[in-house]
Amino acid sequence: xxxxxxxxxxxxxxxxxxxxxxxxxxxxxxxxxxxxxxxxxxxxxxxxxxxxxxxxxxxxxxxxxxxxxxxxxxxxxxxxxxxxxxxxxxxxxxxxxxxxxxxxxxxxxxxxxxxxxxxxxxxxxxxxxxxxxxxxxxxxxxxxxxxxxxxxxxxxxxxxxxxxxxxxxxxxxxxxxxxxxxxxxxxxxxxxxxxxxxxxxxxxxxxxxxxxxxxxxxxxxxxxxxxxxxxxxxxxxxxxxxxxxxxxxxxxxxxxxxxxxxxxxxxxxxxxxxxxxxxxxxxxxxxxxxxxxxxxxxxxxxxxxxxxxxxxxxxxxxxxxxxxxxxxxxxxxxxxxxxxxxxxxxxxxxxxxxxxxxxxxxxxxxxxxxxxxxxxxxxxxxxxxxxxxxxxxxxxxxxxxxxxxxxxxxxxxxxxxxxxxxxx
Amino acid sequence: xxxxxxxxxxxxxxxxxxxxxxxxxxxxxxxxxxxxxxxxxxxxxxxxxxxxxxxxxxxxxxxxxx
Numbered sequence: 001x002x003x004x005x006x007x008x009x010x011x012x013x014x015x016x017x018x019x020x021x022x023x024x025x026x027x028x029x030x031x032x033x034x035x036x037x038x039x040x041x042x043x044x045x046x047x048x049x050x051x052x053x054x055x056x057x058x059x060x061x062x063x064x065x066x067x068x069x070x071x072x073x074x075x076x077x078x079x080x081x082x083x084x085x086x087x088x089x090x091x092x093x094x095x096x097x098x099x100x101x102x103x104x105x106x107x108x109x110x111x112x113x114x115x116x117x118x119x120x121x122x123x124x125x126x127x128x129x130x131x132x133x134x135x136x137x138x139x140x141x142x143x144x145x146x147x148x149x150x151x152x153x154x155x156x157x158x159x160x161x162x163x164x165x166x167x168x169x170x171x172x173x174x175x176x177x178x179x180x181x182x183x184x185x186x187x188x189x190x191x192x193x194x195x196x197x198x199x200x201x202x203x204x205x206x207x208x209x210x211x212x213x214x215x216x217x218x219x220x221x222x223x224x225x226x227x228x229x230x231x232x233x234x235x236x237x238x239x240x241x242x243x244x245x246x247x248x249x250x251x252x253x254x255x256x257x258x259x260x261x262x263x264x265x266x267x268x269x270x271x272x273x274x275x276x277x278x279x280x281x282x283x284x285x286x287x288x289x290x291x292x293x294x295x296x297x298x299x300x301x302x303x304x305x306x307x308x309x310x311x312x313x314x315x316x317x318x319x320x321x322x323x324x325x326x327x328x329x330x331x332x333x334x335x336x337x338x339x340x341x342x343x344x345x346x347x348x349x350x351x352x353x354x355x356x357x358x359x360x361x362x363x364x365x366x367x368x369x370x371x372x373x374x375x376x377x378x379x380x381x382x383x384x385x386x387x388x389x390x391x392x393x394x395x396x397x398x399x400x401x402x403x404x405x406x407x408x409x410x411x412x413x414x415x416x417x418x419x420x421x422x423x424x
Numbered sequence: 425x426x427x428x429x430x431x432x433x434x435x436x437x438x439x440x441x442x443x444x445x446x447x448x449x450x451x452x453x454x455x456x457x458x459x460x461x462x463x464x465x466x467x468x469x470x471x472x473x474x475x476x477x478x479x480x481x482x483x484x485x486x487x488x489x490x
Contacts, residue, residue, distance in 0.1 A: 128453065131436070135453065135454040136454065369480055373437055377438070
């Protein structure tokens, strides 16, 4: 038995009972009274269409407040979102999903899923471990299989006049790609969907219930770790099990926490970006026809879809009480760090509220800004480009079958979860 | 005219080597590097400008040579 095995002989979670427990806040649900003082990103109105809410707040209350989730702030101007993303001294990433549970301060600087949950200086080294696997060059290796998968998904539509592009197309693409990179069985995809939903969409449940829902994800990953220890192979899981940081193999909680990150962050983000882009093209025939006629414009158009429909909102925790850009923040207040709101700030972008598919200057923040730039951004861009290329080649004519039937994921990752498209 | 990257700002978004592959490349971690001495040939002026205008971190400059 190797030293690596020793780390996982016992369930590492059982050894953590003496750790600080974190703080819980009261669960508040129900319609929002005023978005400036009572915002909630888990209410249906936000999921359905957050942009008018964000635009209104940017004008009348650019750093909105809520007492829900134990208290938090929502900046909607690009400059404020950027300032927070860059300021890792005053804003911690030890929690990046706004919920009714704040992990203990002692969890910093590592956090529960490094490096996304890590603060400097630990962050840099944990991130460095992952970067080589996610360069543009490295992810190119996944492109032929991704393209073949997209074709096979469309082949499976058969003669159907209406297909659900979210559940029968967009969803499968990142799921299969990340499963291949991690070395997990491709047939486990349906389980991943449940893991994703329970991690990202159950945020307003009581913390105990949320914890119970997340437990199967950890059980699954620990089982995968054991499988890889017994049967090492050329994949990211084996790489993480063998990786060293500061002369030592990674702590078991680091290995599993990073696997959580790669699995969850790799799936519904890209699924959302693919779905939102198809939704836009389905309801905007002029843009659809232009991209079919000018496939070379797709990389530019794709950046515009990422700007206008950025799927990812992050969170931060305020480190210490402070007066910041006109508001009094308290230690452990949440920041809901809305890259989507930043991306529609007219002070930063011309025609910010319009989708301009040949926009040449596009410094959008869909993949974040600063040291936490999405480590999977090159992979996501490859998947999004291939998914749209193949779709537009195979299905140049399509429209929304029933606009009112489109549903959007609530919470911090936004994209269509039901997207019935009429083909032809 | 030369392109210049502020490596303190670059976070590896890769917009520059997507848009101006003749001027920029990636290192083993995905951070951008200037190819050669960064001199922009006359036909690459537009690419250089695109790289500047699409860097989310404002890490790229085009500097006029004295």
